[in-house]
Amino acid sequence: MRFRQAIVAALEDEMEADPSVMVMGEDIAVAGGPFKTSEGLLDKFGPNRVRDTPISEMAFTGAGVGAAIAGLRPVIEIMFMEFLGVALDQLVTGAAKMHYLSKGQLSVPLTVRASVGSGTGFGSQHSQTLENWVTATPGLTVVTMSTPQNAYGILRAAIQSPGPTMVLEPRNLYAVRGEVQRGAAGLVELGKAEVVRQGTAVTIVTMGQLRTSVLEAVEASGIDAEIIDLITLAPWDRTTVLDSVAKTHRLVVVEEAPESGGWGSEIVAAVTRELFSSLSAAPFRITTPNVPVPYSRALESRYLPQPDEIARQLTQYQSTGTVPAPWWVLEGLSK
Amino acid sequence: MRFRQAIVAALEDEMEADPSVMVMGEDIAVAGGPFKTSEGLLDKFGPNRVRDTPISEMAFTGAGVGAAIAGLRPVIEIMFMEFLGVALDQLVTGAAKMHYLSKGQLSVPLTVRASVGSGTGFGSQHSQTLENWVTATPGLTVVTMSTPQNAYGILRAAIQSPGPTMVLEPRNLYAVRGEVQRGAAGLVELGKAEVVRQGTAVTIVTMGQLRTSVLEAVEASGIDAEIIDLITLAPWDRTTVLDSVAKTHRLVVVEEAPESGGWGSEIVAAVTRELFSSLSAAPFRITTPNVPVPYSRALESRYLPQPDEIARQLTQYQSTGTVPAPWWVLEGLSK
Amino acid sequence: MTDTALSVSRSSVERRKVLADDATARLERMFEIRGFEERLNALFATGAIHGTTHLAMGQEALAVSLAAELRPTDLVTATYRGHAMALALGMSPRAVLAEIMGKSEGSTGGLGGSMHVSDDDIGLLPTFAIVGAGLPVAAGAALAFQYKGDDSVAVAVFGDGATNIGAFHESLNLAAIWKLPVVFLCDNNVYGEYSRINLTTPIEDLHLRAASYAMPAEVVDGMDVTATRAALARAIGRARTGGGPTLVEAKTYRFAGHSRADTAPYRPAGELEYWQERDPVKRAREELVAGGASADELARLESSVGAALDEVIEVVQALPDPVVTDMFNNIWTPTTRKADS
Amino acid sequence: MTDTALSVSRSSVERRKVLADDATARLERMFEIRGFEERLNALFATGAIHGTTHLAMGQEALAVSLAAELRPTDLVTATYRGHAMALALGMSPRAVLAEIMGKSEGSTGGLGGSMHVSDDDIGLLPTFAIVGAGLPVAAGAALAFQYKGDDSVAVAVFGDGATNIGAFHESLNLAAIWKLPVVFLCDNNVYGEYSRINLTTPIEDLHLRAASYAMPAEVVDGMDVTATRAALARAIGRARTGGGPTLVEAKTYRFAGHSRADTAPYRPAGELEYWQERDPVKRAREELVAGGASADELARLESSVGAALDEVIEVVQALPDPVVTDMFNNIWTPTTRKADS
Numbered sequence A, B: 001m002r003f004r005q006a007i008v009a010a011l012e013d014e015m016e017a018d019p020s021v022m023v024m025g026e027d028i029a030v031a032g033g034p035f036k037t038s039e040g041l042l043d044k045f046g047p048n049r050v051r052d053t054p055i056s057e058m059a060f061t062g063a064g065v066g067a068a069i070a071g072l073r074p075v076i077e078i079m080f081m082e083f084l085g086v087a088l089d090q091l092v093t094g095a096a097k098m099h100y101l102s103k104g105q106l107s108v109p110l111t112v113r114a115s116v117g118s119g120t121g122f123g124s125q126h127s128q129t130l131e132n133w134v135t136a137t138p139g140l141t142v143v144t145m146s147t148p149q150n151a152y153g154i155l156r157a158a159i160q161s162p163g164p165t166m167v168l169e170p171r172n173l174y175a176v177r178g179e180v181q182r183g184a185a186g187l188v189e190l191g192k193a194e195v196v197r198q199g200t201a202v203t204i205v206t207m208g209q210l211r212t213s214v215l216e217a218v219e220a221s222g223i224d225a226e227i228i229d230l231i232t233l234a235p236w237d238r239t240t241v242l243d244s245v246a247k248t249h250r251l252v253v254v255e256e257a258p259e260s261g262g263w264g265s266e267i268v269a270a271v272t273r274e275l276f277s278s279l280s281a282a283p284f285r286i287t288t289p290n291v292p293v294p295y296s297r298a299l300e301s302r303y304l305p306q307p308d309e310i311a312r313q314l315t316q317y318q319s320t321g322t323v324p325a326p327w328w329v330l331e332g333l334s335k
Numbered sequence C, D: 001m002t003d004t005a006l007s008v009s010r011s012s013v014e015r016r017k018v019l020a021d022d023a024t025a026r027l028e029r030m031f032e033i034r035g036f037e038e039r040l041n042a043l044f045a046t047g048a049i050h051g052t053t054h055l056a057m058g059q060e061a062l063a064v065s066l067a068a069e070l071r072p073t074d075l076v077t078a079t080y081r082g083h084a085m086a087l088a089l090g091m092s093p094r095a096v097l098a099e100i101m102g103k104s105e106g107s108t109g110g111l112g113g114s115m116h117v118s119d120d121d122i123g124l125l126p127t128f129a130i131v132g133a134g135l136p137v138a139a140g141a142a143l144a145f146q147y148k149g150d151d152s153v154a155v156a157v158f159g160d161g162a163t164n165i166g167a168f169h170e171s172l173n174l175a176a177i178w179k180l181p182v183v184f185l186c187d188n189n190v191y192g193e194y195s196r197i198n199l200t201t202p203i204e205d206l207h208l209r210a211a212s213y214a215m216p217a218e219v220v221d222g223m224d225v226t227a228t229r230a231a232l233a234r235a236i237g238r239a240r241t242g243g244g245p246t247l248v249e250a251k252t253y254r255f256a257g258h259s260r261a262d263t264a265p266y267r268p269a270g271e272l273e274y275w276q277e278r279d280p281v282k283r284a285r286e287e288l289v290a291g292g293a294s295a296d297e298l299a300r301l302e303s304s305v306g307a308a309l310d311e312v313i314e315v316v317q318a319l320p321d322p323v324v325t326d327m328f329n330n331i332w333t334p335t336t337r338k339a340d341s
């Protein structure tokens, strides 16, 4: 099935399993969702459990918080991650601290899904990933997805989790197809990274839509890389990453986030702190440039690190042990 | 004068110098500001230029954007950084991209001031620093302050700058006293870090209210540290930091931000990338723990890295070359 | 007549229950709230307390009438100006003060503080420090009640100033379109921080804003405990019986400044005095006396409440602080979850 | 009669100017907008364009009447559904299409795209892709005009759905309390995305929401270019002469789906047809003919506009893409500033 159908399947299976699960968002009911990630749910579960909201992200995100406190397991859809910019308060300053501010009495089993990322021609206000809005928030779990299978398993795990969980869904993957194992076997454990490919020469940490590009780049370059899909970004799986770098002695983070402020710095800094003396080369990040996401297809397709760019940087890194310059430096632009 | 009076002085001098400078915010006019950072301005400049707003951060932040585009130089006060959680959209998704989205035709000479940080007993929803909400935003300059003198100079420079600038003011410093040189000599250049103390043994990067704690810790420990106050957090001054670490071969970032998601990882990752082979020990960060800011004075006073904790970690790092554990690990808490 | 010393030691649910049918108990609770806040103010002045506080003197009638009408299974979102509401709803002065003083016995173990008192037993969520933030959350709780088909009600308490923030508008719209069992209770105390309402809001009768949502509205003299209770009874009853949300505007007045440091120099001359004439505690007392109660007995009740409060302060001051590692408590992560289960 | 081929090559200010006094020019512009969007839709269907687009067919009268009333020195914030507004205000089809096609000649050099067309010469800010985001910005521009004592006016154009978001409420309140020279123009086209207004909004007459801010309001048939222009003239005149803001609700209808992929299966039967009877282009044409214009000449005008548009499409498709390093243009930092000066 397609990635977006895996989302539907996860919602459907959780709604079947637990009558307290319900979904809300803009045009998710009658229309089945702007990205068809809730198609058929209204027919199956009715208007009490599948609700179209007004254009009011603050109200329905906050309503998700209140409903979660009062016993439901709401799943909120934020159509584009940017729209949290009008409602971030409810999640970061509110929901994430509710357990803390109630001495553990209250739980907020809320799932907030948001589509993220570039590649679909939506321009600079509908293409950011913006993980940094939510990652420095103790009490909030942040996850992302990269295949139809893990989309299914992660979303189900997020809905089951008793704390608030932000789910970042790479919009550009919604149409991707893949096998999906439904049911308990398809679940994904939150807080655990996935080792996508075992290798000994270098550890590559990535997530979201770049997982596929990294795999392609690794295959093209013939480097024996260990590829880790982080899946849970906060709190991320230090053990899996550290164990891998302890073995490979090298780290590259490939991320859809700007060179400045991107999430990969956290991985690099933590790994360097713990494994400095066993590193055989500088850890580094392959990122997007420090620019708003450009619209023109000719530009947007270069904005995100492409397989050939990743392969080029990896190859240079592995052969010289030095950190390669990104394409824009090679094209004469300073950082 | 006090830090908060240096803010007033900066506003006053800019308003004198440029009739297009005006200030808006909640209770900043008649009452002189909740933290008295605009005292006397209403009397001096009148109600057209000094405006009390309704409790509507989205409206008045956005109004600042519109007024800036239409020729004013508005200075917006966000009383507590958290309140941007209801208005972040206007700054990150809007203002920061306006120059880009107009082929450079439009400028947004907007200054958004927000008080940040812990230490004043305001609890978990009024004590965060939240730099990460704004730092991955190409087009937005983010600065902070640490002394009455640089508060004056930075704020004036921010108001003069043709791009949108977010000014993070450590609330806990408002009452601090210091000499302030007004006028051109007191200006601070944005984009440039300040070397607060020259030294050869280790580079310490810090900013905001921790600058003083770091100075104290360095003096107490007798280590010949080079202390850099970042001042501009985005885009930060890579040259000054890299030059310093090239000399000292060591880096410690001391920051008021959680271990996960804090801004210091960016510094560590960039320095490691550029100077890996010349580092003599692992760079690391001294941070706050991954918890919401606790209220009880007994706890809040430990939340922020204290001079003795900083000195302890520095001393161990310098004497052993290994990264020390933070206090909470010593007290039996895992990360 | 309720015994104060006893009521202090009762559970919050029991402390709530006595208000429904006993006018003297309601007056007693108003004495308690007023006395608590007066003492709190004095404690702050001595530096014994960290941070800030927001007093609700003048607004006691509203708190007590809401408490008299709600069930403990209903749910309330209130604000940083929430001590009166917390005491009225049933929290003991000891629990509230311990939290404000950052003691480990406090309702959040001293981790939340003055702006976040809470008590799950009586449905009081940690009070909200962000203006307007409680409204969507109350709407969401109401959604859960509606969803489950139970007849509980959610109440969002907020100020006049909060009616200018987006969350107010969005929440009322959402509640109206879904006919949620929620009461939006606007405590119009004339000021938002240091700004009089006319400086920030183009209308003074905030209940009129309900028309934007085709929502029923009530306006009531919030200094009058009897009238307020009747208005709230109508709104709560409507919500409980499937009639959807109501916007209730209670006209009150903030006798104290906005927060600790504020002496309210911005008040027009005579305004405070005008409202002090309408002091809700005074009025509730007069109403009781007019109904036959002994003025002397009420005075004795007031001083016994005061004495009990003095005792509470002594006790709470001696309570232990949390230990430093307590700051790591109650932060949910996928890993702690496993540890818990 | 205006020559289309010529008007296409005129400056945006000149293209604006012709609308004020010439009903035929207004109809011509409506032909142009309708023709542009029809062709755009077809182009999208062939895959020649990346991303998404939002058509405003059925809403042309509103765009043209606003353009006829505003000065180029006024300022407009519009939405992602902004091509009609951009063309009406004066942008050439070539500039708009080049941007939509991501060409370097586009109004932002192809960096912004369909949702962010802009032209500083006529005060059209990059159109807003976040619902409601343009309202506070328009209020701010109006504040600047008021501050400087100049008689310019700001206009925020937004949809019915946008009246449910917080920014709408906050902006109207702020504009009202400060009496800002701004017009809030709600293009009530009955739908927000795939949701009919009655499913998201408890009232259908959105101008009634002005009462929450003691703000004057107008409601007008937005399919009627003459009536709409008159209503806008009153609101803009009020703003220009110190009378403060107005909320104008124009009743229109969205003939197309929400965006590229949407075929609008959710419409009640007969609704589209009802509104197509009221097609603003058709009505404007009939009005002109009733006033004595030759139907044949208007038909020729329409086809010459179409031919000119076909030419524009040919030309724009052949224009060069931006070069990849262009994505680094126009990002302000303290360092670029020094480089610039």
Ligand SMILES: Cc1ncc(C[n+]2csc(CCOP(=O)(O)OP(=O)(O)O)c2C)c(N)n1
Binding pocket: B026, B055, B057, B079, B083, B086, C079, C081, C129, C130, C131, C132, C158, C159, C160, C161, C162, C163, C187, C189, C191, C192, C193, C254
């Ligand atoms: C979003 C937000 N903006 C500003 C503040 C600062 N603030 C705290 S209380 C207050 C005044 C609120 O006035 P009102 O709603 O009338 O409630 P009252 O304090 O009178 O009970 C303000 C502006 C805040 N806490 N949250």
Ligand SMILES: Cc1ncc(C[n+]2csc(CCOP(=O)(O)OP(=O)(O)O)c2C)c(N)n1
Binding pocket: A026, A055, A057, A079, A083, A086, D079, D081, D129, D130, D131, D132, D158, D159, D160, D161, D162, D163, D187, D189, D191, D192, D193, D254
């Ligand atoms: C804050 C925000 N939420 C949701 C969206 C997604 N969205 C884009 S257009 C739209 C519908 C807007 O409806 P309306 O205001 O009536 O304008 P129309 O599209 O009909 O012109 C929505 C929900 C958005 N862009 N911004």
Ligand SMILES: [Mg+2]
Binding pocket: C159, C160, C161, C187, C188, C189, C190, C191, C192, C193
């Ligand atoms: Mg008030």
Ligand SMILES: [Mg+2]
Binding pocket: D159, D160, D161, D187, D188, D189, D190, D191, D192, D193
């Ligand atoms: Mg619409």
